Amino acid sequence: MVHQTRTVIVTGASRGIGRATALRLAEDFDLVAMVARSEDALADSASMIEQAGGRALPLARDLRLPENAAAVVAAVAEATGRIDAVVNIAGAVPQANLMALSDDEWDDGLSMKFHGARRLALAAWPHLKQSQGALIFMSGATAAAPSAALAAVSTINAAISALAKAFADQGLIDGVRVNSVLPGAVTTGRRLAMIARYAAARGLSVEDALLHYASEAGIARFGEPDEIAELIAFAISPAAAWMTGTALRMDGGETRAI
Template identity: 30%
Template sequence: MSADRGVAVDGDVDIHAGRVVLVTGGSQGIGRGIAEVLAAKGASVVVHGLTQEFVDETVAAIGAAGGKATGTWGPIDRPQTTIEAVDAALRAYGRLDHLVTAAGIQRYGDAVSTSVETWDEVFGVNVRGVFLAAHAALPHIRERKGTVTIISSVQATATQQQVVAYTASKGALNALTRALAVDEADHGVRVNSVAPGSVDTPMLRHSAAMFSVGTPEAVEATIADWGRMHALGRVAQPREIGEAVSFLASDAASFITGAELRADGGLLARIAAALPAKD
């Protein structure tokens, strides 16, 4: 299952030139932003997504921007899917330097209202999918002394209500990052995580529609309201998370491993208390 398009990037700041990156969840949202940034900086990108439609769209967009990409698709919680994604990288580009795991889903509910099936679904994509990708990719990344970057969330550290499965899964990813970083250091591989705050993605907009009357105006107002929770006063754009990932995958971050980089616009730096109004 694959799709190929694109030409080599012609730019002056190709910090990832000659490198090959597999981005799971790379066809939409944060993952797409990451794939576009890395391609713009010279990497050959393998875009993995759930369905061919969105993968083809992202691969085409990267190619139209002058980047180089190939695509694979399938359920990320199945071992064969990640094996095929890694094989696609090796077939197309002959190597694999970096893995970025951005595939993720969010479901709502507390410990009573969340079904066992929903719990397993969230952990299947958010945690099992990351492990399977690392399991398949790391033998090749070790050869290149490359990197793994795991997209976690601020909700691994602080949580809202009614997201018990999502929050638990993101906490697991932070623990997995530490374990992988310690193990892979012996192989010259660095492993880090990025913890975004609210990012303007299809998943965020779906949530905004759920918690508003659902009109386009109401969705925009809800997103703007969520943005004001961040010290910078807005939600992030996917490419801003891509820039954080690009840094961690670059030689500029050569002494950083086992770290969690918060790209949250100051969300967790801020407390809820407000100063009293001046007279």
Template identity: 40%
Template sequence: MSHPSPTAAASKVVLITGASSGIGEATALALAAAGHHVVLGARRTDRLAVLAKDIEAQGGSALPLSLDVTDPADVRSFVAAAHDRYGRVDVLVNNAGVMPLSRLDALRVDEWNLMIDVNLRGVLHGIAAVLPVMREQGHGHIVNLSSVSGLRVDPTSAVYSATKYAVRALSEGLRQESRELRVTVISPGLTRSELTGSIGDSGVRDAVREQMDIAIPATAIGAAVRYAIDQPDDVDVNEIVVRPTAQG
């Protein structure tokens, strides 16, 4: 039995992966402040607990849950827990990601596989977990975080860009297959977050950090997510690119 879709002004149940810092944390704060129920998923549960407490102290609604997006069973449990609590899943924000940039000839194969597991398989696991719920409801919205690296490739970004190009391809395929679901891709440019901390190659890490003086705050991306999900149900914002004005 399908349930009516909430209106754009209604509180929505929004699941956010990678919610313990950066864009995920900023998105959770923005959506909770707008009156949405946020379900916070990440491996660092201590940080999730602090975030949930902060949200609730400001009058918001937050449910922190342990989540490893590389484990499909864990992602299914995350979605099931949210559904059990609220009775529906309106939005999934596939935000969890890693960015250990390096040249291909550095042969950092474990890092390549980590990016594929988190950035690509993690998104697929999220889609697989929410699609049956959203189909049954007759409505839903999947927001996938890509990157400007999903629009262009630079030296050291080959594998990272490959995963982000793939996220955009998946999103477009899902959009075309869906008439009752909305699908949004958000591609941030240089944004202040902890992503640079995952770069194991010290030379590349230093080079990226030198560029971060022009980076925009993660709140800019949270605002983009909020804009997309707050549109009327018949308006599907398919893609948003958010860059610093000074980024080339």
């Protein structure tokens, strides 16, 4: 019997939650296709997978460009002939007050996180349909709690959650499971840089700033990228075969709404 190479695509795979997810999924899949804009950072992430005994296919592509979603899918299909799962994580959104956000900043956030994920899902869909695979969209806990301070983040996350639900509806027809993941405050490099600025502005150590920020958010601690990666691994595993159209929130209890 010919072995089929089970393949997953992970975007935003060069750092943070994306890198942690790619490393975790290398345990479950024969090949992890890793997509990010930074070729050097992507090579480092791919090397980590290979050193652990996995297989990686690094693809340095900017998913803000409409043609790159199809290019990624074509490269993966050529390498393995199948796609079993897609995990959309890429998409840094400007963190600025509603009154200060420019049209360009709104467009940049939408072009990567929303349209980039949408295009990749559409391009990969025929392969996911054939493999009866799984699709993940990365939203965020802020989708349920819009604020002026994080207007673009919360608005685009809410749109991503709705998009995931729409794809899940089509997935009921085509046999593709679709879920969204909504992390809260996680210690990514971007988050730690924000905390460092917060600490400097208040004359605090970074450690004290982490505790202070967590206390203000009403949580015991920040989450870790590995914890989100584990949730994603479960969501696309056979153990979650009956779960689709679900928003999976992991935020340490910060969101008080049901």
